[in-house]
Amino acid sequence: MTILETTGLTITLDGQALVRDVSFGLAARDRVGLIGESGSGKSLTALALLGLLPPGMRTSGRILIDGEDLLGAPDRQWRRVRGRTVSIVFQEPLTALDPLMPVGRQIAGPLRLHQGLNRSDAERRAIDWCGRVHLPDPARLARALPHELSGGQRQRVALAMALACRPRLLIADEPTTALDVTVQAQILTLLDELIEETGVGLLFISHDLPVVAGLARRLLVMRTGRLVESGPVDDVLRRPHSGYARQLVASAARVTRLARPSVRREDR
Amino acid sequence: MSTPLVEAVETIAAPDTPARPRRGWRSPSFVLGAAMLLAVLALALVSLVWSPYGLDHTDPAARLADPSARHWAGTDRLGRDQFTQLMLGARTAVGIGLASVAVAFIIGVPLGLLAATAGRFLENTVVGVIDIVIAFPTLLLAMLLVTVYGASTAVAISAIGIGVSAEVARLTRISASRVFTQDYVLAARTCGTGPLMILVRHVLANIWHTLLVQATLAFGVAVIAEASLSYLGLGTPPPAPSWGRMLQEAQSTVSVAPWNVLLPGLAVAVTVVGVNLLGDGLREVLDPQLRQERQAAHR
Numbered sequence: 081m082t083i084l085e086t087t088g089l090t091i092t093l094d095g096q097a098l099v100r101d102v103s104f105g106l107a108a109r110d111r112v113g114l115i116g117e118s119g120s121g122k123s124l125t126a127l128a129l130l131g132l133l134p135p136g137m138r139t140s141g142r143i144l145i146d147g148e149d150l151l152g153a154p155d156r157q158w159r160r161v162r163g164r165t166v167s168i169v170f171q172e173p174l175t176a177l178d179p180l181m182p183v184g185r186q187i188a189g190p191l192r193l194h195q196g197l198n199r200s201d202a203e204r205r206a207i208d209w210c211g212r213v214h215l216p217d218p219a220r221l222a223r224a225l226p227h228e229l230s231g232g233q234r235q236r237v238a239l240a241m242a243l244a245c246r247p248r249l250l251i252a253d254e255p256t257t258a259l260d261v262t263v264q265a266q267i268l269t270l271l272d273e274l275i276e277e278t279g280v281g282l283l284f285i286s287h288d289l290p291v292v293a294g295l296a297r298r299l300l301v302m303r304t305g306r307l308v309e310s311g312p313v314d315d316v317l318r319r320p321h322s323g324y325a326r327q328l329v330a331s332a333a334r335v336t337r338l339a340r341p342s343v344r345r346e347d348r
Numbered sequence: 349m350s351t352p353l354v355e356a357v358e359t360i361a362a363p364d365t366p367a368r369p370r371r372g373w374r375s376p377s378f379v380l381g382a383a384m385l386l387a388v389l390a391l392a393l394v395s396l397v398w399s400p401y402g403l404d405h406t407d408p409a410a411r412l413a414d415p416s417a418r419h420w421a422g423t424d425r426l427g428r429d430q431f432t433q434l435m436l437g438a439r440t441a442v443g444i445g446l447a448s449v450a451v452a453f454i455i456g457v458p459l460g461l462l463a464a465t466a467g468r469f470l471e472n473t474v475v476g477v478i479d480i481v482i483a484f485p486t487l488l489l490a491m492l493l494v495t496v497y498g499a500s501t502a503v504a505i506s507a508i509g510i511g512v513s514a515e516v517a518r519l520t521r522i523s524a525s526r527v528f529t530q531d532y533v534l535a536a537r538t539c540g541t542g543p544l545m546i547l548v549r550h551v552l553a554n555i556w557h558t559l560l561v562q563a564t565l566a567f568g569v570a571v572i573a574e575a576s577l578s579y580l581g582l583g584t585p586p587p588a589p590s591w592g593r594m595l596q597e598a599q600s601t602v603s604v605a606p607w608n609v610l611l612p613g614l615a616v617a618v619t620v621v622g623v624n625l626l627g628d629g630l631r632e633v634l635d636p637q638l639r640q641e642r643q644a645a646h647r
Contacts, residue, residue: 130538155543163539175531178550189549190539241539 082107083249083281084129084166088141089151091124091133091305098137099124099305108248110281113296113313115289115328121305122285126253129283130168131158163190167242171254173234177226183237184210184222187244194245209240212277213270232263236270243274249281256291268295289332293317301325378629384622388615392442395435403436403587405429415607422607424598430608434615436589441571441619444505444584448570449563451509452516457559459513460520461547464528475521478514486511486569487576494582501584508573512566519562523555557634564627568620575616591615 084106091099099121106112116122127133129143131150143151145161170176177186187209188202197205203222210218213236226234235255242250252271256264272295275282286292292299299316301309301324308322320326400420401407407419407427415422420431463474481489490507497503527533527550536546577583578592586593591612598608 132534132537159540159542161540162537163541168535168538170531170535172531176535178532178536178554180553181549189536189541193540193545238535241535245539 082144083146085144086129086141087144089125089128089143090140091121091128092138092140093136097305099128101141102302102305102307103141104300104307104310106249106281106283108281109279111275111295111297112281112283112300113292113298114283114285114300114302115287115292116302117287120302122287122302123253125302126168126251126283126285129251130162130166131155132162163242163247164194164245165247166249166251167245167247168251168253169235169238169242169255172258173231173238173255174226174258176238177234179226182223182225183229183234187222187237187241190241190245206240206244209244210237213237213240213274230263231259232266235259235263235267239267239270239274243278243280246278247280249283250275251283251285253285254287255284257286257288264291271295289328290336301328373629373633375629375632377625378633381622381625381627381629384618385626388438388619388622389442391435392438395432395439399432399435401429401432403432403589405432414605422605424594424605424608425601430594430611433589433594434591434611437591437594437612438615440584440588440590441574441616444501444508444574445567445570445619447505448508448512448573449566451505452512452566452570453559453563455510456513456516457520460517460522461524461551463517463521464524464551465543465547471521474517478517478521481511481514482518484511486573490573490577491580491582494577499582499585501588504574504577504583507577508570511573512569516559516562516566519558520555523558524551527551527554557631560634561627561631564623564630568623568627571616571619571623575612 082105086105087103089099089102090097102121102125104112114122114125124133124137128139131143131153133139139151141151142149145165150158150161177183184203184206187206188197188199191197191202191205192199195202207218207222210222215221215233215236221229221233226237229237239255255271256267259267268291271282274280282295284292284295293313296313299309299311299313300307301316301322303324309316309320309325316325317329320329405428407413407423407429409427410419410423411425411427413419413423413427419429422430424430424433459474459478463471463478466474486508489511490504493507493510494503533546533550536550541549574583574590575592575595578590579596581593581596583592584590594612595609598605598612602609
């Protein structure tokens, strides 16, 4: 069943198109990777899918969520969808958490909002979620402030916050880019686990082809505001037909080749 | 993708008891400021139940007396006990100071939040008004209002409150706008949080420290403004005692009885310096950024 479908999505700022004619659909349990270089419009597309573009940007086209066209809908209507049907996790887990609010309360926030739980129930559920994202000692960490956690732990909190209300679609906007490589692998494993467990659909945005390829089943490739290629991961990796996708695959392969000898040395 | 979960790699940064800073509360400026203010507050509170003499009590036999066991701060040219006047003056100063700050915040905070959340046109309008009020000296504004509406406590409070509210509104707008651009506000919106909730849970929660410090400073400004108005005969009308009027009444006899000028002047100075020191101390204790740095340094 299609959860989200966008057709002809175009975003303009002062008459200049930043995203042009982007169309794709996401169904339950879909795992879609959206890849492209910085400034290609990936993150803008993600924000547009939640109706959260910065003021001054204009959109046209259609964004259907559960069959309802929400593009241009009032904020009140969007608020029912955000966090409940579609959630997002951002790149920088430090700034995405309120520095003065215990993380447990931040996870509890959407629960109280969408599920009408009272404070103590919501906070108990928040502690559950801290455990599900494998934070050590959930009951204690739920009372900690964001600066008392490590980067990986913060991103786990952000994931818990995004998934707390059991959305059917999760947009992950470069969730691992700001993390160390070791922590990055842990977060990706966790994401994989949570997706399997909750059946949430995934739109994974990144500029890192190997990371996306490991998690997604379908790839969308974006360049200068346009979708230049889309298809199953294997097809795009083996038979890229757009020039940009070819470049992308080739350079990713080169990086992997360069990286591999050192990995072998460590293995011995 | 098959990397096993290695929790141990992530360091657990949270200490057993989330370290709350204690040193801040013991900073010299906070302690000294609090002590000075408490002394003034104590004078004001005690005056509610007890003062050496009644307000109208005059001692014609001991006019312009030096401080003594009978009159701790001496008497003025009518033979009124100056310590009684100082105590009751403290009550006026603290009362008008608090009321003015309340007025300033009731006007300033919503106005600042409005400017921070509203569209560009409304924001520019509010900012323009704020700038005009800031540019206009508070005392002059107060004199204008008193001239129009007559001298009364309520007019003095509103006049000082309006004057100070501009600064409060400006600070609120700047701090709130900064919070509004933060990612965690965007993150809260992605969870479906409404604008009012964001305002209360995130914006106010992140700026009240700044506003509280501003409130202490505003209190100092209000106390000076009240004394100045009373000195000019535009503040609380007699018989309510006021430090400003004590100064004014005593200036003709300053060569004979310097105490009568020194003490109310000192009272104003102690209050204002105290409140500023307290504000500095509070800023150190409350400022989240300083607090985090201190915790980081502590670790």
